[in-house]
Each structure stands twice: as structure tokens, then as C-alpha cells.
Amino acid sequence: MDFKTDEPIARALYDEILQTAFLRITSSNSQKKSRQQLISEHERRLNHFDQAYKENLFIVYNTYEQRNIKPTPKIKFTLENRILIKDLRINKEHHGKFLLCRVIARCIKINALLTVVEDPEGDVERLALYNFNPKSVSQGGGPMKPLSVDHASKYLPIGTQIVIGNPSYQIAGDGNAIIYSDNPDDVIMIIDRKFQLCDAAWRTDRPKGTYSIIRNKQSVDEFRFRGNDYFLSKEFMAAVHEYSSGIMLEPYNTALLANRAEAYLRLQQFKKALADVEMVLKLEPSHLKAAFRKGKALCGLKRYQEAIIVLRDLCKRIKNHKDRDDNVSIKKSAIGLLKHIEMLVNESQNGKYDYICIIDELHEKAKIKDNEIANIWIHQGGPRLDHADYLIDDIEIRLSKGKGRGWFAKYDIPEHSLLMASKPFEIAHKNEAPEHTLSMISKVVSPDCIIDSSVVTGIELVIRITQKLLMEPELCREFYQLYCGPNLLPMEKLNKDMLRCVDIDRIMKTFAYVSFEQVDRTNNINHENNGLGIWIKQSYFNHSCADANVYRLFLGDLMFIRTLRPILKGEELVICHYDLTLPYERRARYLKSMDIDCKCRLCMLEISEGQENKFRRNKLIKDCKNLLTNPFNVKKFEDTVIELRSIRKHLELDPQSLEPSAGLAVVYANRGDFCKSLPIRKEIYNYSMGAVLYRTSTVFGIAFDYYALGKKKHAKIWFDKVLKEFAEYIRGKFKDDETCWRREALNLLERFTLNDFLIAKCLSLTVVARDVFSEPIFGTFTPSEPTTLIGRKRLTDPNKNIIASSWAKAVELENKNKMLIDLNILYKNFTKLNSALKKKILTLRFYTKLIKVCELQESRLNNRSL
Numbered sequence: 110m111d112f113k114t115d116e117p118i119a120r121a122l123y124d125e126i127l128q129t130a131f132l133r134i135t136s137s138n139s140q141k142k143s144r145q146q147l148i149s150e151h152e153r154r155l156n157h158f159d160q161a162y163k164e165n166l167f168i169v170y171n172t173y174e175q176r177n178i179k180p181t182p183k184i185k186f187t188l189e190n191r192i193l194i195k196d197l198r199i200n201k202e203h204h205g206k207f208l209l210c211r212v213i214a215r216c217i218k219i220n221a222l223l224t225v226v227e228d229p230e231g232d233v234e235r236l237a238l239y240n241f242n243p244k245s246v247s248q249g250g251g252p253m254k255p256l257s258v259d260h261a262s263k264y265l266p267i268g269t270q271i272v273i274g275n276p277s278y279q280i281a282g283d284g285n286a287i288i289y290s291d292n293p294d295d296v297i298m299i300i301d302r303k304f305q306l307c308d309a310a311w312r313t314d315r316p317k318g319t320y321s322i323i324r325n326k327q328s329v330d331e332f333r334f335r336g337n338d339y340f341l342s343k344e345f346m347a348a349v350h351e352y353s354s355g356i357m358l359e360p361y362n363t364a365l366l367a368n369r370a371e372a373y374l375r376l377q378q379f380k381k382a383l384a385d386v387e388m389v390l391k392l393e394p395s396h397l398k399a400a401f402r403k404g405k406a407l408c409g410l411k412r413y414q415e416a417i418i419v420l421r422d423l424c425k426r427i428k429n430h431k432d433r434d435d436n437v438s439i440k441k442s443a444i445g446l447l448k449h450i451e452m453l454v455n456e457s458q459n460g461k462y463d464y465i466c467i468i469d470e471l472h473e474k475a476k477i478k479d480n481e482i483a484n485i486w487i488h489q490g491g492p493r494l495d496h497a498d499y500l501i502d503d504i505e506i507r508l509s510k511g512k513g514r515g516w517f518a519k520y521d522i523p524e525h526s527l528l529m530a531s532k533p534f535e536i537a538h539k540n541e542a543p544e545h546t547l548s549m550i551s552k553v554v555s556p557d558c559i560i561d562s563s564v565v566t567g568i569e570l571v572i573r574i575t576q577k578l579l580m581e582p583e584l585c586r587e588f589y590q591l592y593c594g595p596n597l598l599p600m601e602k603l604n605k606d607m608l609r610c611v612d613i614d615r616i617m618k619t620f621a622y623v624s625f626e627q628v629d630r631t632n633n634i635n636h637e638n639n640g641l642g643i644w645i646k647q648s649y650f651n652h653s654c655a656d657a658n659v660y661r662l663f664l665g666d667l668m669f670i671r672t673l674r675p676i677l678k679g680e681e682l683v684i685c686h687y688d689l690t691l692p693y694e695r696r697a698r699y700l701k702s703m704d705i706d707c708k709c710r711l712c713m714l715e716i717s718e719g720q721e722n723k724f725r726r727n728k729l730i731k732d733c734k735n736l737l738t739n740p741f742n743v744k745k746f747e748d749t750v751i752e753l754r755s756i757r758k759h760l761e762l763d764p765q766s767l768e769p770s771a772g773l774a775v776v777y778a779n780r781g782d783f784c785k786s787l788p789i790r791k792e793i794y795n796y797s798m799g800a801v802l803y804r805t806s807t808v809f810g811i812a813f814d815y816y817a818l819g820k821k822k823h824a825k826i827w828f829d830k831v832l833k834e835f836a837e838y839i840r841g842k843f844k845d846d847e848t849c850w851r852r853e854a855l856n857l858l859e860r861f862t863l864n865d866f867l868i869a870k871c872l873s874l875t876v877v878a879r880d881v882f883s884e885p886i887f888g889t890f891t892p893s894e895p896t897t898l899i900g901r902k903r904l905t906d907p908n909k910n911i912i913a914s915s916w917a918k919a920v921e922l923e924n925k926n927k928m929l930i931d932l933n934i935l936y937k938n939f940t941k942l943n944s945a946l947k948k949k950i951l952t953l954r955f956y957t958k959l960i961k962v963c964e965l966q967e968s969r970l971n972n973r974s975l
């Protein structure tokens with residue numbers, strides 16, 4: 110997201126993001142709210158804002174500029190044009206209507222002037238007045254301190270009667286409705302008593318000038334009960350607020366403190382939770398629940414050893430306490446938590462992760478979402494996993510010449526070593542970004558242009574980071590150490606105030622430079638829901654396209670970084686941030702947006718190539734793509750690939766020609782010309798750089814080619830190669846003496862690339878395959894398996910179901926001819942299918958044919974030997 114070109118737009122966006130974060134912190138999501146609920150939520154907002162204001166916790170960029178205000182119709186102020194709050198309709202602009210209301214709460218000004226109003230009927234709703242311009246502070250320009258509540262309230266004092274013409278009723282960024290007006294001309298304050306409607310009968314008393322919405326004397330118990338109610342309805346912020354009000358009255362009330370600690374735990378604010386339970390334990394050392402929560406808080410703070418001591422002690426004490434039911438359940442939870450922490454310790458200290466369990470956990474957390482077209486499997490809460498961070502001792506951050514900071518090896522490090530694994534500082538997924546946030550933001554930023562949908566996740570991430578920093582300002586320091594471009598001060602130069610001040614400009618710029626897309630390759634994830642997040646340690650890796658020596662892999666929101674090859678002491682560790690098979694111009698544009706000026710071998714070569722060459726290459730690549738969809742003109746395809754490969758002499762630096770070559774290999778293999786497909790595939794294998802995952806199909810291909818050529822020994826070697834490479838890419842090197850590696854590798858393979866797995870299973874059907882592998886490595890294939898896989902929510906694509914069911918049908922008959930017929934039926938419907946499916950069917954068809962070829966060959970061999 111680059112809004113640098115239009116500063117006012119950027120500032121309006123920053124303010125709206127801050128406002129949204131604020132609203133989200135202080136409102137709950139319940140649909141219908143009572144008058145009292147709306148008022149007490151606003152009270153919470155005022156408190157929060159006041160506190161943040163006093164502590165200089167944030168800056169705003171109020172432009173005080175009226176932008177993009179659409180003219181609205183003139184209104185006749187007659188009774189029939191009046192509208193009541195209860196008659197407002199969501200997402201509607203009530204043109205020609207007006208709302209008579211009066212202000213019943215003090216105001217907050219971030220982007221809009223926010224308050225609460227009631228109408229003569231006594232109905233209450235929130236009000237947001239945009240472009241409402243308190244004249245006395247219109248300095249414009251750079252960031253400034255926001256208006257205090259007292260200051261902002263002067264523009265709309267409590268009790269003021271206002272008329273809002275053409276009111277709209279919208280869903281605000283926090284998911285709750287709000288009365289909205291962006292044209293100040295539509296807002297009339299009724300100071301003139303002659304205004305004909307000001308005598309409307311009001312059901313409620315006129316609020317006093319110093320209207321206080323703080324309820325009269327309330328007891329500690331009342332706060333506790335209300336807090337508990339909020340807690341039960343999962344409104345943890347509101348619960349914290351109620352408990353805190355009670356604690357103000359009775360600072361040493363252990364029940365309130367213990368409850369607030371649990372609410373903080375749910376909000377993942379572990380430091381605050383720990384402070385509360387420590388107070389409880391000081392006052393009441395035998396408080397078992399508090400001890401358990403202390404263990405949880407310490408675990409959340411990654412202080413695992415302390416957590417273990419606390420929990421072990423707790424278990425011991427409960428032994429002596431015997432009988433009481435809730436004690437038994439605390440003990441059970443404590444034992445469960447201890448086991449979990451032991452796993453976390455093993456992960457964080459030894460880098461030992463159970464990858465299969467992690468992937469299964471990922472699948473387990475997937476929830477179904479009904480869609481009109483098909484059931485799409487997604488992670489509703491985003492695939493957030495509960496695992497520990499790990500960092501190897503052998504690397505450190507140092508200055509890298511001309512590139513700022515970077516990671517360096519302190520010692521020699523072998524291939525596929527795990528360097529680090531981390532949870533994100535914050536992450537957002539596309540399906541988590543509510544549509545209304547974006548519509549509200551695009552309205553404010555520019556009413557006529559819809560913000561690109563690809564920006565949705567980005568804005569959601571920035572809002573979440575803002576919210577996080579507003580709630581826990583001490584985290585600013587951790588976040589502000591990240592690179593945020595050349596124009597902002599580095600963290601070392603920020604003063605103490607700035608180090609805990611929520612600065613959206615900084616957050617936005619940091620986001621633009623160091624956010625990563627979380628790409629999940631396990632096979633039940635809907636890829637449209639890829640996340641966008643910030644991983645602090647990982648953002649220190651510098652980039653290289655051709656010479657990357659480390660790579661990243663995501664399992665859920667856990668990012669793993671491993672070495673791609675053996676690393677020498679002192680070497681800088683560099684990663685490839687972008688798809689290197691894309692043309693230089695695209696790559697360079699992307700890297701430039703991240704302030705990276707890559708000087709790797711590939712970039713230098715591409716820069717040195719003439720314009721004419723580039724043009725010719727691009728044309729040939731395009732031709733190949735077209736020929737691939739029509740693979741019957743083999744001669745032409747052949748010539749095009751050969752011509753493409755002749756342009757660049759360095760095969761090891763020609764990643765863009767790999768895909769067309771792979772296509773050609775498939776075409777040859779389809780025709781049974783394995784002598785030709787094999788050398789191409791081997792060449793691709795030797796020259797493919799970077800990630801291994803996409804190399805899998807090539808290695809499979811090589812194995813099949815050897816197999817088809819009757820070279821079973823070689824086929825077996827390559828099958829093992831693909832399995833091993835694939836698994837080691839995920840879990841690191843197998844030890845030489847590891848005997849069960851194949852089983853583990855297959856388990857991982859199944860969880861990653863279902864298609865290839867089916868192919869592997871398919872092979873196991875053939876008599877010959879069993880012959881090749883002395884052990885039944887692919888397990889026993891059952892006809893119902895694809896259906897079982899569907900049942901186990903492994904298949905995402907409804908089209909896959911079609912394949913799987915014809916597949917199952919065919920296998921059931923143990924008849925490969927029938928299977929081929931089924932696949933041919935699918936093939937006939939080719940035009941109706943999407944390209945991904947087409948590819949799959951082609952592959953399946955090819956392999957099914959291949960099996961037939963193999964069987965024929967085999968029977969021929971057998972006949973000969975007879």
C-alpha cells in the first residue's frame with residue numbers, strides 16, 4: 110500500500126484506522142444494544158481515550174480539510190420528513206429526511222467527532238460526524254496531538270439539540286451500527302429557539318450540562334456480576350473494564366483481581382494477567398485458581414521454566430487438598446498445561462517440532478463455511494497454532510555492507526538446519542477482514558473509489574497492530590525496531606514518549622516494508638485465505654534472487670527458516686523474497702517497493718541483457734504457454750523451447766525457461782517418448798534453484814520415466830530421492846541410520862500434495878510397482894480411500910470430489926480400463942472445467958495410461974521370459 114503520493118488521503122486513512130482500532134477495543138459485538146449498554150460502552154471509550162490522551166499514547170493526523178463531500182439534497186423541515194432512530198435502515202442514506210436528536214455524552218475526536226445521541230422517543234445511537242471542523246485547531250500539516258475529550262466536547266456540548274439532514278446509518282469499523290454524516294452542511298445545531306421543531310416532546314429529561322453517565326454508587330459485587338456477565342458472553346475488554354471499576358473501590362479484592370486476570374489471559378495480555386495473579390497470591394497464597402492462572406500467564410510470556418515450577422507446586426498442593434471437585438478439575442487442567450509446556454520447552458530449546466502433529470492440528474482447526482457453490486474449508490479464526498518460538502545459537506544480527514542489518518552465521522551450519530521458527534507479531538487473514546471496515550474506510554478516503562480487494566488483508570493487519578499497541582504500549586518498542594523506510598527516524602533515535610506512542614504512519618510504512626504473505630501449502634487450506642503478517646526476527650534477512658541460502662516454510666502461522674545448503678562461518682544468510690521465475694521488471698518493481706536493490710547474479714545478468722532479447726524471451730514464453738494448452742503441435746513446441754533456451758547461455762540462471770521445458774517433457778511422456786522426456790527433466794532438476802516443493806513433480810517425472818523405460822533400479826532411487834528431499838525440506842535431514850524415514854516422509858507427503866499422493870497410490874496398484882519396491886511402501890490402497898479423504902475434510906475443491914469418486918468407482922472394479930473411461934468422461938467436459946482441474950485430469954490420465962503401458966511392458970517381458 111503506497112499512499113505517499115497523496116498525503117491527505119494517507120492521513121485520512123491513518124485517522125480512520127486509529128478510530129476503528131479504538132472502536133474495536135471499546136465496543137462489543139452483540140447485535141442489539143440497550144440504551145444503557147450503548148452509554149456504558151461510550152463511557153468506556155471516553156475513559157480509554159482520556160487515559161491514552163493523558164499518557165500521549167497516540168498521534169492523529171487530522172487534516173481538517175473537507176474532502177470529497179457529495180452535495181446532498183435540501184430538506185424541508187416538516188414533521189413528515191422527520192425520521193426516528195428506530196426507523197433508520199442499515200446501509201441506507203435517508204435522503205430528504207432529517208433526524209432530530211440531542212447529545213447525551215461527551216465527544217471524542219479522532220477522524221470523526223464521535224458521541225451518543227437520543228431522539229425524542231428516547232432511543233439511543235452512536236453518532237459519527239465526519240469533516241466536522243472545529244475551527245480553532247485547524248493548523249493542518251503534520252501529526253499533532255488529538256483533541257482532548259474536554260476540548261472536543263465543547264463543539265457539541267451535552268444537551269445540544271441537533272438536526273442531521275440526510276442521515277446515513279452504517280456499520281462502523283467495529284461491526285456496530287452508527288449514525289453517519291459527512292456533510293457539515295447537513296448538521297444544524299438548534300440554538301435558535303424559533304426553530305419550529307425544537308418544541309418536540311422529549312420522553313426523557315433534558316440531560317444536564319455536566320451530564321454524568323457514570324452510574325450512581327455501585328457496589329463491588331455489582332461490578333463483579335456485570336464483569337462476569339460480559340466474561341460469559343466473551344466480551345473480555347468490557348469485563349476487564351467492569352472488574353477494574355470494582356478494583357478502584359476495593360484494590361485488594363482477590364475475587365475481582367483473579368477474574369480480571371482470566372479476562373486478561375483471554376485477551377492475551379499476559380503481563381497484566383501476571384500482575385493481577387501475583388497480587389492475589391500475595392494476599393491469599395492458597396488461591397489455587399490464581400496459581401493456575403499464574404502458570405498460564407508465565408507460559409504466555411514464554412517463561413516456561415517458571416511456569417513449570419508454579420504448576421508442579423500447584424499439583425503437589427492439590428494432592429494434600431484432596432476431594433473438592435473444582436480442585437480436581439484445576440489439577441487436571443494443570444497437568445494438561447504442564448504437558449503442553451513440556452512440548453513448548455522442547456520446541457523452544459531444541460527446535461524439536463512434531464511436524465505431522467502440527468499439520469494435523471492445523472486440519473483439526475479448520476472449520477467449514479457454507480458457500481452457495483460448494484463447501485469451502487477455511488480456518489475461521491485463521492490458522493493460529495499454539496507452539497513455541499525457536500532460535501538457533503549459531504546465527505546473529507550484524508551490519509551487512511550497504512544493506513543495513515542482516516543475519517550472519519557464527520559457525521558452519523549444515524544443509525536443512527532449522528535456524529528459527531516463530532509465531533507472528535500479528536497476522537490477519539482475508540476472511541477475517543470485515544467488509545464493512547473496508548467500505549467505511551474507502552468512504553472516508555475516497556467515496557468514489559473502492560479500495561482494491563488485495564489491500565483488504567493489509568488494512569486489517571494494520572488495524573490489528575494498532576489495536577495491539579493501543580492496548581499494550583510497551584510492545585511499541587518491539588515493533589518500532591523494524592525497518593520503516595528511509596524517511597522515518599530509526600528506533601534508536603526515538604525519545605521515550607515516541608517509544609510508546611502509537612504512530613500509524615510508522616506502522617503503515619513498517620507494514621509496507623516487512624510484512625510477509627503467509628502461504629500455506631498443506632492440502633486442506635483455501636488459498637484465498639492466505640494471511641499477511643509481521644514476523645520480527647525473520648524480517649532481518651536480506652534478499653537475493655539467485656543466491657538465497659535459506660528458505661521459509663509456513664505451517665499455519667508458524668514460520669520456519671531453514672538452510673538451503675551448507676553454510677560457512679561468517680556467511681550472510683539471505684532469503685529470496687519473491688518468485689524468481691517472474692520476469693526481471695516485475696521482480697525489480699516488487700523489490701523496489703521493499704527498498705531492496707538486488708545485485709545478485711540473476712539480476713545483474715538480466716540488467717545486462719539487451720531490450721531486444723528481453724522482448725524475444727517474453728514472446729517465446731508466452732508462445733510456450735499457448736502451445737502447452739494445445740500440446741498437439743509438438744514440433745512447434747519443441748522449436749520454441751529450443752529457441753528460448755538458446756537466448757540465455759547460462760542454464761543455471763534461466764529459471765523462466767524451466768516451466769516451458771517441463772511442459773515439453775510432459776508432452777513427450779504423454780506420447781510414450783520417455784527417452785526424450787527423461788533428459789529434460791534431469792536438466793530441470795539440476796538447474797532448478799531455491800525451493801524444493803515445486804521440484805517434486807519433476808522428480809516424480811524422472812522416476813516414472815526410468816520406470817517406463819524399464820530401469821526399475823533407477824526408478825526406485827528417484828522415488829526415494831523425491832520422498833526424502835520433500836520430507837527433509839519440511840522436517841530437516843533424516844539421520845543416516847533412520848529406518849522409518851519412508852513412513853514419515855509419506856505421511857508428510859500425503860498432508861502436502863494430495864494429487865501426487867494419489868499418483869503414488871495409483872502406482873502401488875500395479876503389479877509391477879510391487880515388484881519394484883520390495884516392501885509395500887505406499888501402503889495398501891483401499892477403494893474407498895478417496896471418499897474417506899473427503900470425509901476427513903482433506904479435499905477442498907469440489908472438482909476434486911468428482912475425480913475422487915470416479916476414481917473410487919474405477920478402483921473398486923479393479924479395472925484400469927474403467928478408470929480411464931471415467932477420466933475420459935471428465936476430459937470430454939474439458940471446456941467447462943477450470944484450468945487447475947484440467948491440469949489434474951491430464952496428469953491422472955497420463956499416469957493411468959502410463960500404468961497401462963507399464964503393464965503391457967511387463968506382460969511382454971513375462972511372455973519373453975516364458
Ligand SMILES: [Zn+2]
Binds near residue numbers: 707708710711712713
Ligand atoms: Zn536479484
